[in-house]
Every structure is written in C-alpha cells, then in structure tokens.
Amino acid sequence: MAVMPVIIFFLGLAFGSFLNALEWRLAHGWSVFQGRSQCTRCARRLAWWENMPVVSFLLLRGRCRSCRQPISLQYPLVELIVAALWVFSWYRAGEPAVASLEFVGAARAAVIVWLSVFLFVYDLKHQEVPDGPVLGGALVIFLLALVTGEPSWGVMLIGAAAGAGFFLWQYLLSRGRWIGGGDVRIGLFIGLAVGWPMVVFALMAAYIIGAVVSVVLVSWRLQSFSGRTPFGTYLSLALLLALWFGPGIVGWYLSLF
Ligand SMILES: [Zn+2]
Numbered sequence: 001m002a003v004m005p006v007i008i009f010f011l012g013l014a015f016g017s018f019l020n021a022l023e024w025r026l027a028h029g030w031s032v033f034q035g036r037s038q039c040t041r042c043a044r045r046l047a048w049w050e051n052m053p054v055v056s057f058l059l060l061r062g063r064c065r066s067c068r069q070p071i072s073l074q075y076p077l078v079e080l081i082v083a084a085l086w087v088f089s090w091y092r093a094g095e096p097a098v099a100s101l102e103f104v105g106a107a108r109a110a111v112i113v114w115l116s117v118f119l120f121v122y123d124l125k126h127q128e129v130p131d132g133p134v135l136g137g138a139l140v141i142f143l144l145a146l147v148t149g150e151p152s153w154g155v156m157l158i159g160a161a162a163g164a165g166f167f168l169w170q171y172l173l174s175r176g177r178w179i180g181g182g183d184v185r186i187g188l189f190i191g192l193a194v195g196w197p198m199v200v201f202a203l204m205a206a207y208i209i210g211a212v213v214s215v216v217l218v219s220w221r222l223q224s225f226s227g228r229t230p231f232g233t234y235l236s237l238a239l240l241l242a243l244w245f246g247p248g249i250v251g252w253y254l255s256l257f
Contacts, residue, residue: 004095005087012083013053019082019118020075026122026130042067053079078121085113085240092244101148108144111137112193112243116236119186123232129182138189151195159199163191166203179231186235194242201246206231206238 037046057076089109096102115137167187191199
C-alpha cells in the first residue's frame with residue numbers, strides 16, 4: 001500500500017483542524033497563534049487527547065466532557081473533507097514524488113483547496129470573508145507558481161486583474177452595496193489560482209452554482225428571494241471546479257462547435 005496518500009490524509013486532518021480553529025478565532029476576534037484550544041461553549045481548556053482531529057470527536061461521542069454540550073459536526077466534517085480533497089488533489093496532480101517540481105505544484109493546489117474550504121465555511125457561517133487568509137494565500141500561491149512556472153506570472157497577473165476587476169467595478173459603482181470588498185479579494189485569489197482565461201470560467205461557474213442553489217432553496221422555502229447570498233461560498237466551489245475540471249469542461253464545450 002502506498003505511503004504518500006496516507007501521510008497526505010493525516011496532514012489534511014491536521015490542517016482541517018487548523019482551519020476550524022482559525023475560523024472560530026477570527027470570528028471571535030481571538031489571536032490566531034496565542035492561547036490553547038478550548039471548548040467553544042464552556043471555555044474549558046482542552047487536553048491534548050480532546051484536540052485530535054476526528055478521533056477526539058469519536059472518543060468524546062460528540063459532547064464536551066465538562067458541559068456535555070454537543071460539539072459541532074463541522075469539526076470532524078471539515079477535517080475529513082480537507083483530508084479527502086488533499087488526497088484527491090495529489091492523485092489529480094499525477095502522484096508526484098516528493099522534491100519534484102510537480103510536488104511543488106501539488107502543494108500549491110493543496111493551499112488552494114484549503115483556502116476554498118475555509119472560504120466556503122466562513123462565508124456560509126459569518127456572511128463575510130476575512131482579509132488575512134485570502135491575501136496571505138494569494139501571496140503563497142503566487143510565489144509557488146513562480147517556482148514551477150505553472151501558471152506563468154503573466155497568466156496569473158492578467159487572471160488576477162480580471163478576477164479582482166470584475167468585482168471592483170461593481171463595488172465602486174454600488175459603493176459597496178451590491179458586493180463587499182471581500183469579493184474583490186476572492187476575485188484576485190481566484191485569478192492568481194487558475195490564471196487567465198480560466199478565471200472567466202470560474203466566475204461563470206460561481207453564478208451558475210449560485211443560481212441553481214438559490215432556486216432549490218427558494219422552492220424548498222428555505223430562503224426568501226431577498227435572502228443574502230453567500231457568494232464567497234459559491235466562488236470557492238467554482239474555484240475547485242475550475243482547478244480540477246475546468247480545462248476538461250472547456251475542451252468538451254469547444255469540441256461541440
Ligand atoms: Zn464545554
């Protein structure tokens with residue numbers, strides 16, 4: 001049995017756990033790196049064995065040991081999703097060997113996947129997007145692509161200008177009423193992540209996903225027409241679609257003509 005997918009799976013669990021912690025800390029105005037993890041309900045500090053991805057949730061049977069309040073399913077779910085997507089992403093990259101250029105490319109994809117899951121969760125829960133992770137992630141994936149040359153810096157910069165510009169003119173025109181500044185930064189990130197012209201595909205996909213989800217939610221009476229759209233959540237789904245399947249889908253579409 002291959003060792004790499006197992007290592008990547010456990011790394012994914014750990015980084016999924018970090019994602020949950022970062023989400024909670026940013027939403028509650030906590031410092032990211034200071035202080036130990038604690039129960040989000042009774043604030044009791046967690047022992048090391050209560051703070052392991054997935055395993056602790058199962059050991060504790062989904063409840064805090066002191067206050068007996070349920071632990072959100074978000075914790076094990078996000079951990080498992082990041083781990084599974086990282087393993088999938090590594091296979092998608094062609095199972096590259098460590099210390100190869102392809103592995104650097106796979107690591108870059110892992111950053112994109114991690115941030116997509118983060119944006120998905122954060123915008124869905126808090127209806128906003130914090131700047132730090134998006135801009136930090138944008139810098140990291142830009143630098144990693146300079147190492148591999150894929151995508152090229154020109155393709156990334158044009159993509160970033162298109163992605164950010166698409167939201168910026170709406171932001172300026174509406175003085176921030178139609179969309180928030182967070183969307184401009186996500187547009188920048190997506191442009192750097194998939195480059196030009198795939199950024200166009202990603203933006204179109206986000207609107208299609210958003211329209212389909214809205215129709216389903218409204219018809220199930222789960223959301224009114226005036227309900228706020230978590231656009232960062234749709235953008236994060238569209239980004240993963242563009243990253244993994246964009247070239248295949250565009251190629252198939254063009255072959256129809
Ligand atoms: Zn508790």
